[in-house]
Every structure is written in C-alpha cells, then in structure tokens.
Amino acid sequence: MDVIVRSALGLDRDAHETFLADVIAGLTDNPKRLGAKYFYDAAGSRLFEEITRLPEYYPTRTELGILSERADEIARLIRPGAALVEFGSGSTAKVRVLLDAAPTLAAYVPVDISAEFLGAEATRLQDDYPHLKVLPVAADFTGLFELPPQVRGHPLVGFFPGSTIGNFEPHEADAFLRRAARILGPASRLIVGVDLVKDEQVLNAAYNDAAGVTARFNLNVLIRINRELGGDFDLDAFAHRAFYNPARSRIEMHLQSLARQKVRVARRTIPFRAGETIHTENSYKYTLARFASLAHGAGWITRAVFTDPADYFSVHALTQG
Numbered sequence: 001m002d003v004i005v006r007s008a009l010g011l012d013r014d015a016h017e018t019f020l021a022d023v024i025a026g027l028t029d030n031p032k033r034l035g036a037k038y039f040y041d042a043a044g045s046r047l048f049e050e051i052t053r054l055p056e057y058y059p060t061r062t063e064l065g066i067l068s069e070r071a072d073e074i075a076r077l078i079r080p081g082a083a084l085v086e087f088g089s090g091s092t093a094k095v096r097v098l099l100d101a102a103p104t105l106a107a108y109v110p111v112d113i114s115a116e117f118l119g120a121e122a123t124r125l126q127d128d129y130p131h132l133k134v135l136p137v138a139a140d141f142t143g144l145f146e147l148p149p150q151v152r153g154h155p156l157v158g159f160f161p162g163s164t165i166g167n168f169e170p171h172e173a174d175a176f177l178r179r180a181a182r183i184l185g186p187a188s189r190l191i192v193g194v195d196l197v198k199d200e201q202v203l204n205a206a207y208n209d210a211a212g213v214t215a216r217f218n219l220n221v222l223i224r225i226n227r228e229l230g231g232d233f234d235l236d237a238f239a240h241r242a243f244y245n246p247a248r249s250r251i252e253m254h255l256q257s258l259a260r261q262k263v264r265v266a267r268r269t270i271p272f273r274a275g276e277t278i279h280t281e282n283s284y285k286y287t288l289a290r291f292a293s294l295a296h297g298a299g300w301i302t303r304a305v306f307t308d309p310a311d312y313f314s315v316h317a318l319t320q321g
C-alpha cells in the first residue's frame with residue numbers, strides 16, 4: 001500500500017527536526033510540556049489500541065455503539081460517490097461501520113501522523129473492501145495538507161471520531177474545524193465524535209486503568225525521546241498522573257519526576273525538581289451545547305446529534321451549507 005506523505009512531518013529529516021525543536025521548547029518551558037501528537041509512533045498506536053479495549057475506557061465502545069445504532073441515519077448524510085476523509089484514523093475500526101452502511105462511498109482517505117501504523121491498517125482495510133479506493137495520507141492535521149488528486153470532483157465527508165478533537169485546546173479545536181472546512185470544501189459534511197462531561201469517577205478511572213496501559217502509553221513519549229533524540233530518561237524515575245480538572249472540563253495527563261534529577265536530551269541537560277511534572281495531554285470533555293457553539297462559531301451547521309442512553313458520548317453531524 002502506497003502512503004502519500006504530506007507536510008514536513010512525513011519527511012524523515014524534517015519530522016526529526018520538528019520533534020527535536022518541539023521537545024526542547026517544551027522541556028525548557030515552565031511548566032514543562034510535550035505535545036500529545038508525539039505519543040503516536042508505531043508502539044504508541046498499538047498502546048492506544050490496547051487502551052480502547054480496556055474495561056475502564058468507555059469512549060471507544062460507546063462511540064462504536066452510537067455509530068452502529070445510528071449508522072443508517074448517518075449514512076443518509078453521505079452523498080453517493082462521496083469520498084470519506086478520516087482525521088486520525090488509527091485502527092480504522094469505526095469507519096468500517098460507516099463503510100458498511102454507505103456502500104456507495106467511492107473512496108476512503110485515512111489521515112494519520114503515525115505513518116507505519118497507517119500503512120498497515122490501510123492495507124488491511126483495502127483487503128476487506130476491494131472495491132473501495134483506499135488512499136492513505138501521512139500528515140499532521142494540525143496544519144493544512146492536500147488531499148490525494150483522485151478525490152477531486154467527489155463530494156467530501158470528513159470523519160473525526162474518538163474525541164480526538166478533545167485533545168486540542170478549545171481555540172485549536174476552532175482552528176481545526178475551520179481548516180477541515182477548507183480542506184473538505186463547500187457543501188461538505190463532517191461527522192465528529194465528542195466525549196461528554198460526566199461523573200468524575202468514571203473519567204478518572206478511564207485514564208487510570210488498573211492494568212497500567214495508559215501509564216505505558218504516557219511513558220512511551222519518553223521512550224521515543226530516548227530513541228529518536230538521544231535522551232537518557234530513566235523510565236522508573238517518572239510516574240503517570242492523570243486527573244479530571246473540573247474548572248477546565250478536561251482530563252490532564254502528566255509525567256511526574258519522582259526525584260530531583262537531570263536528564264540529557266540531544267546534548268542538553270534538563271533539570272527536574274522532585275515532584276515536577278511534564279504536561280503531556282489534555283482531553284477536553286464537552287457539553288452538547290458547548291460543542292454546538294464551538295462548531296457554529298467555526299462556520300458549521302449542526303444537522304443531527306446522536307448520543308448513547310447514558311449520555312457518555314456524542315456524535316455530531318455537521319454540514320457547510
């Protein structure tokens with residue numbers, strides 16, 4: 001399977017330089033921070049797939065339930081011959097529900113930063129849907145990127161499941177929604193999965209699973225820095241911390257230094273105080289009204305909103321016109 005590489009991040013040297021610059025900027029900032037997109041090398045993508053199967057991690061199975069239950073209604077929003085563009089496609093498990101419900105789809109464009117995982121998943125999907133044009137694009141969706149030329153002339157539908165939109169700051173989510181409108185063009189549609197505000201215990205458990213998979217996912221960014229940027233992080237000297245911040249309606253993930261220590265990264269020395277944290281991810285939780293207002297502010301019209309009986313998760317069908 002050929003993966004089209006878009007934007008600097010797909011090119012090995014530029015990707016390396018960008019990763020290095022972002023890591024140094026983040027680790028020399030106060031408080032220290034790293035971008036959540038850096039979790040996803042091939043190992044990070046596999047760990048995320050493990051997370052989706054955890055009993056505590058309700059978002060994946062809840063969203064899959066909504067998609068399966070409402071597949072026909074969602075499919076009616078997809079015009080015949082359309083191309084479906086998925087942002088952050090991961091394992092492509094969810095899109096299969098839409099592909100089965102909308103057999104007139106002509107093409108599927110999975111877009112993901114995790115290029116190796118993307119190639120393997122796209123090949124698997126192509127084998128299972130031989131009549132569909134599967135056109136994977138390795139790109140960073142926090143910037144503009146071009147779609148493959150084969151989708152020109154097709155009506156376009158965006159698909160952004162998983163509440164990956166919650167990993168953006170609200171102003172970044174606004175920018176993403178505007179960028180998606182530009183990439184998909186006028187008269188396009190966008191189906192977005194959004195995790196909802198709920199009982200704090202449920203939220204905290206989802207990001208502190210008993211098996212420790214989320215901790216391994218969080219620590220994977222340090223493994224990447226050690227391997228790709230010549231770092232010497234001692235993984236036993238950092239601990240996974242995740243908690244709901246009600247004032248900001250978000251789960252925060254951090255890596256906490258268990259001692260006062262110095263870490264070398266790309267020939268620089270980064271000092272840590274005992275207890276100091278690196279902020280590695282936010283996962284914003286929305287109310288239906290708050291997400292609708294974000295989408296409308298970015299120029300989208302809500303056509304339908306689907307939720308599960310417990311109101312844990314929501315799927316929003318948006319249109320441009």
Ligand code: SAH
Pocket residue numbers: 036037040045048052060087088089090091092094111112113114139140141142161162163164
């Ligand atoms: N859509 C899947 C996977 C969600 S995990 C699901 O709903 O289960 C988030 C996915 O987005 C991962 O596959 C990750 O590699 C990808 N991703 C994260 N940040 C990205 C970025 N900036 N650009 C492109 N893909 C990104």
Ligand code: AVI
Pocket residue numbers: 051059162163164165166167207214217281282283
């Ligand atoms: C991909 N994203 C929506 C996940 C989330 O829930 O914010 C990433 C994740 N982080 C920890 N567990 C899962």
